[in-house]
Amino acid sequence: MSKQELLLKIRDLKIEGRSDETWNQIVNGVDIDLHKGEVLGLIGESGAGKSTIGLAAMGFTRDGCRISDGSVEFDGIDLVNADAATKRSLLGKRIAYVAQSAAASFNPAHRLMEQHIEGPVQHNVFSASESEKDGIELYRKLRLPDPENIGFRYPHQVSGGQLQRAMTAMAMACRPDLIIFDEPTTALDVTTQIEVLASIRDIVEQFNTAAIYITHDLAVVAQMADKIKVLLKGDEVEEADTRTMLSHPKEDYTKSLWAVRSFQREQKPLADKGETPVVSIKNVDAAYGGGTVKVLHDVSFDIHAGRTVAVVGESGSGKSTTARCITGLLPPLTGTVEFDGVTLPADYRQRDKDQLRQAQMIYQMADTALNPRKTIGEIIGRPVEFYLGLTGTAKRKRVEELLDILELEPNQYIDRLPSELSGGQKQRIGIGRALAAEPKFIICDEVTSALDQLVAEGILRTLAKLQDEFNLAYMFITHDLATVRSIADEVVVMKEGRVVEAGPKDVMFKPPHHAYTDLLLSSVPEMDPDWLDNLLEERGVDNIGDAASSKI
Amino acid sequence: MNTLLWIIGIVAALMAGGWLIRTLGRAIDLPSRQANIYFRDMPYLASVGLAVGIFAIGILIYYYFLSPTPFFVWAVNGFIFFAICAFIFRFIGRVVGTEGSKKLFRQMPLTASFGILIIIVYAITAIFAGIIAPYGQEEVFAKANVLPGGDPATGGDPEHILGTDPIGRDILSRIIFGAQNTVGIAFITTCLAFLIGTTMGFLAAIKGGWIDQLTSRVVDALMAIPQLIFALLLMTIATAWAGSNGFLVTVYMILIIAVLDSTRVYRLSRAVGLNIVVMDYIEAAKLRGETLSYLVFKEILPNAFAPLLAEFGLRFCFVFLTIASLSFLGIGIQPPLADWGTMVKDLSAFINFAQFSPLTAALPLMAAGAIALLTVGVNFVVDWMLQKTSGLKE
């Protein structure tokens, strides 16, 4: 079996999607050649048609989509025109699929092993007992804990990262020639993600399986793929093998994608020792449910004027809860929050108008942060009117000024509704609303994580510009260390409601560290295709992911 | 035994028919590719379904021409008439009006435009009942029990197209006034139910805490008794309070049903309110220091409007049917006010004349149909609204 043997041949694939009672083209003629044992990375922003193409490679379209033109040939079989029975005989057996959310894609009513052996038994590849034995073997290869017994659990009894690996094992069950991975690690935390990535790559190599790896994360695809295809709004931008693509991208779009990672702001020196911090959190303990579920333990840190403090940690580490304590939505059990040296009332309802004005917030999901029934002018105008007492033309003028600062043409946007804006524009309006209060301090809660990388970079640049202009203090909550690297002055690492480590960025990104910081930092994929290999060599297979974090 | 053979024969024929359709569909190369694929991937069950559909349409056509009584023909004619009206109405809507309304009509299914048409017609009838109706609703004529049809040869009277009831009141006039009374009372009741329900519901959603606990538990208790049963129980007491005052009974009925129905409105508006309250823009407004009334009227209500409007339609239907049922049972709207539920009850004996005088037998059905038509119309519109707001989920 030479590596040159062509397995999947897609020519001029066009797919239409149905919306508003008409068919609109969402994939405009894409070609794919995939040889046996080869891994193709499909990358692009949301709406690029990656998943649709991935499914079409299996001859499958979701409801409301159809293949309108082009051909999909798998090992010489025409999947577009094949009848249902032929397709069924290939799916699961020779082409397998790994979905984004394993938790939703496993049937909650059956045990993992029942679902694992279903494919091989139905396709007459293995008998039930053979497949079960093989399943345990695969679980072991994928380094799942307790491989003999984990298969006899129900999906909800297994953690997300483990489920994702169990699904990879299930895809492998019939030893397919091709596996489609549809964003398999997007929903996972960084430390878990790396473990899944290592297992997937390992097993794909072992069985010489061809794969299409769909993701929006460049650094991830750099580790996984032999060659990369970049997509934009249903069009192919370019394709090249991984190393060439990373070092010498040809198209402007690809270059701009690559450049995102290089945006880095100059780190500001630490504030003077004697300077009063804008916000100072002192020994805060907090709990939900009237004190029953304790989520913050003795959290303290300072934020100075004109500085950005990035608070990082995985989901559930207490980052957002800290923000709620600062804003007064969740009064702390003990400890205080000081603003300019003055202790703030614990509950926001007891704070005066000026105290409320000084601390503003920008949210992660612009969709839920902006009232869908109000125009942009009303959304930004309200704080202007409420805090500064401007009305009529004065108010309008101020709103226009703010829109100008945000690089949005005032006349064009002032009367629009949020639904008529793109994700990045909505986030700018969120910034505008915070800025309209003319605050000293802004909490940015994962403001870029719902956005595509290019758009996110634009937002980061805007935030940086505003900080310089108005000497704002930022508390920047994020789980994305690349963002931290580009914008932070100081870093606070949190785990399970405690501050694990804190310090200036340059110090934090250099060893030695607290073990958890080290794990967190080393788990963030880099654009270097050798990064995963080096890391595994450095730390060892058993010292990454859940296994490592449980040791801390 | 004979019937059994017939049934077996028909089933076998349908199964064979399905197979035949599919085979033919596959054999013939149809002009469109989609159609060819449709037949190629058609499961056998679906082809049998197609055969059953064709068979059923055949039977309907057969009955239409050969039915011994005119009811079926009337029903089909009525259906076709309404469909044409709805089509014309939608067509007009697409051509006349503002850009927004034209777009709305373009996306509208026929059922929804039918519903809107019905609502408009009912509203006009209800508002202008006094002008449209030939006589007053309480006017009693010397000639009682005049048969409908208006032809003296068959016991009719051209002055009373639909005849008169046993007391001698003009039935057509009473049906028209029924629109005013039945629909009007149901509308007032629904509005009242909404006033109570949304106020309490939003209050519970925003304030939470003991207010929410208290109101929710009270609503739980009220909802644990089936609504019609509870209404009947309370009406027993209400009639005792009101004595022989028919007007007072009607007012009590409005209050009782409004309170009972407000429990459902409460549930919905609380749920809708809770969904909105967790939004970040509400948090932002709270942190800005906005007052409660600003939160409710400027931030929450505009977003709750669409689901509440759909719920209003559903609640109206429910209230309307409950009132009609109560009246039908003799405990609702009191005479001399004309209303459809009571009319159905009073005229129901006519249905036994179906063999001799189909038109007479149709009278109780007409009153009942008048109730059904409006609820069908409202439900069609609500169904469309719900589908629109749920977006591309299906």
Add this chain to the structure above:
Amino acid sequence: MHSVGMIILQRLGLGLITLFVVSVVIFAAVNLLPGDFAQAILGQGATPEAVEAIREDLGLNKNPFVRYFDWLGGVLTGDFGTSFAQANFAEFAGSDTGKGGIGSVADQLRPRFANTLFLASVAAIISIPLSLTLGILAALYRNSAYDRFINVSTLSAISSPEFFLAYILILVLAVINPVFPAVSNVYDELTFWERVNATMLPALTLTLAVTAQMMRMTRASIINLLASPYIEMARLKGLSPMRVIIKHALPNALAPIINVIALNLAYLITGVVVVETVFVYPGIGQLFVDSVKIRDIPIVQACCLVFAATYILLNLTADIASILSNPRLRHPK
């Protein structure tokens, strides 16, 4: 299993509390009556002595709390009190008011409740399989001509008042084609099939009303289910459509389907009131309506309690069934 047991016990307890609250509500509502029962029984022209005698006998002079617990105690032992109508009829002799006497509410209620249960069962036996099949088919072939037809016709059926459906059925199946009797003359001596025959028209009316509702709910929950990622996964494993449905959809559809059935059975219980009146069917619904008209308070109270208890019980069943069929609760971490 431990936690599931706890949850179910909790629900059962909640059901009992609800029932208790409902009994209080019913009792309190009735005691809002102006004047008192005694006056109501004898009418305006009664002599004060007669009123006082009845008041004494019914215990109306006692305080309401005592009366409530007397009533509740009676209910729990199957004694719903004495029917006013019957009491009046017996000239209120002052005797025979206890359990099993001439005017005992329980005696009137029992056979009628049995009749109503029979009617509801016939309707349920026809409607449940019918609506599940048609509903699932509509979900599988959604957006087809069949689905649209089902959508329009079920919506119309739901929108129609029960008496409209009833009279159409009478017209078609009793008057034009005399297949079934228009008046349900049910009595003890009937054989089973005669009884079914007599019950058929009211049962069909109920079936029409309930089937439409049930079909829509079944369709919605199945569509919801088929849209879940694990169904897509099953299809992408190359399983046959039949296997996807039976092995992957059905186990998860159980909870919503049981829920739909229980909710609609609860609806059936309310629906009987109108339908029994139309067909003069001697069930509890008709008794209820008649008693409401003549203000026979003990019977109204008792009927109300029976309806509410059945309703609560069915809702409770739905609740517990959906807890039991949830694998997350059955197999805790």
